[in-house]
Amino acid sequence: MSRATGSRASADRLARLLNLVPYLLARPGIEIAEAAGDLGVTERQLREDLELLWVCGLPGYGPGDLIDMAFDGDRVTITYDAGIDRPLRLTQDEALALVVALRLLAETPGVDNRDAVEGALAKIEDAAGDLAGAPVAVRLPGDGDRVQRLRAAVQSGRALRITYYTAARDETTERTVDPLRVLMVGGRAYLEAWCRRAEGMRMFRADRIDECLELDEPAAVPPHVRPQDVSAGVFRPAPDLPLITLRVGRGARWITEYYPCEQVRPDGDQWLVSLRVTDLAWARRLVLGLGPGVTVVSPPELAEEVRAQAALALDAYSRPGAAAAAAPAAGQ
Incomplete structure (x- = not known):
């Protein structure tokens, strides 16, 4: 079984689990083989999903809060759905948490489907009423002075001298880099830049840049360089790696x-x-x-x-x- 990316596999499984409960509720006593065929997974994967569902439910996670099911040979029936079949009603705290999260997402550079995010935010704010106007400061994770300086360097087109900690080798080095952009991947801020020491493009985690000095000289990113596709994550396994x-x-x-x-x-x-x-x-x-x-x-x-x-x-x-x-x- 191959995995293109860990994040994609997790997202696919979450979508499958969310679909599994209403599917089983509508088909009590269905055979596992038939359900696996309908859902496009193997019987083994479906059984593993059912094992995970058994420990999912409402906060508190007592016996009366978890999703429960009954097996009769190779047939399965959901006996308690932990309220997943009821329409969602948000408390004030939950609504505010969603508003803050969506505002944060809307401010994140490189987010696709921004119209969908803003549309969802408008609906939640409308439902939350006056609570949505609470004075809550929304800032990107790690969006401190360091990230602001990195963004300023990108905008000014200046080269940077950075002191960077490389966790993979457990070492700290000084590098002169030519910034290309600052972006968010997996909740972390990264500087994508041409590293003169490595003579190649590199992704530097902002929280591992210990020092950052903007130089007088202009950034000189080679003209053939293009931004890296990070839709599958920052790390790209290569055949020459161990x-x-x-x-x-x-x-x-x-x-x-x-x-x-x-x-x-x-x-x-x-x-x-x-x-x-x-x-x-x-x-x-x-x-x-x-x-x-x-x-x-x-x-x-x-x-x-x-x-x-x-x-x-x-x-x-x-x-x-x-x-x-x-x-x-x-x-x-």
């Missing part, structure tokens, strides 16, 4: 919807997941952060690095003073 394969349990399977994966296939009650990474140091930190629910299948050098780092961490618990020595190594 390929890692992990065996993941149910608790860590979320990585298949968060990161672009080349392959995800069942392996008993676990899954074998293959994905490209920027480098093995980043992959090592990812695996260590996921804990015992993940095993490195390949490459062998990654498995050895994880094993060595885990042994160092365990040793820190057994010897007084070792924790201080292990801490810097864990962050490398």
